[in-house]
Amino acid sequence: MNAATLLNELYSREVALLVVGPNRLRFEAREHSLNEELLLNLREHKLTILAILGKEGSTAKLLGRRCPFCLHVGMKIEETRKDELQYFDTRCTHCDEIVETLVADAMAAEMPVHELPDFCEQEVSAK
Numbered sequence: 001m002n003a004a005t006l007l008n009e010l011y012s013r014e015v016a017l018l019v020v021g022p023n024r025l026r027f028e029a030r031e032h033s034l035n036e037e038l039l040l041n042l043r044e045h046k047l048t049i050l051a052i053l054g055k056e057g058s059t060a061k062l063l064g065r066r067c068p069f070c071l072h073v074g075m076k077i078e079e080t081r082k083d084e085l086q087y088f089d090t091r092c093t094h095c096d097e098i099v100e101t102l103v104a105d106a107m108a109a110e111m112p113v114h115e116l117p118d119f120c121e122q123e124v125s126a127k
């Protein structure tokens with residue numbers, strides 16, 4: 001499971017992830033909504049998820065936003081790798097438009113979070 005798949009899965013299970021400080025990620029979940037496998041994945045992808053969510057981010061802010069194109073509320077995130085770069089596209093689950101693209105250096109996930117390069121944030125306009 002990659003970081004993007006994990007974020008989608010957690011969001012669909014109504015597990016809230018919240019960045020609460022440098023290198024600190026908090027989750028709020030109902031009983032039984034997080035199993036061992038998801039917890040292991042969460043530990044494994046913690047730094048990537050911190051980088052995707054940003055300094056004060058949360059899954060609610062990232063995936064619970066309203067689409068500017070069709071006004072639907074609800075996003076999914078997709079992870080792709082191209083030319084050694086990692087791309088995280090935030091895409092509307094209704095009209096499939098990309099609302100935001102984050103580009104992370106391929107090494108970012110291996111680095112301590114305070115040394116993470118800033119993500120390039122870019123608005124993608126409609127086709």
Ligand SMILES: [Zn+2]
Nearest residue numbers: 067070092095
């Ligand atoms: Zn949409």
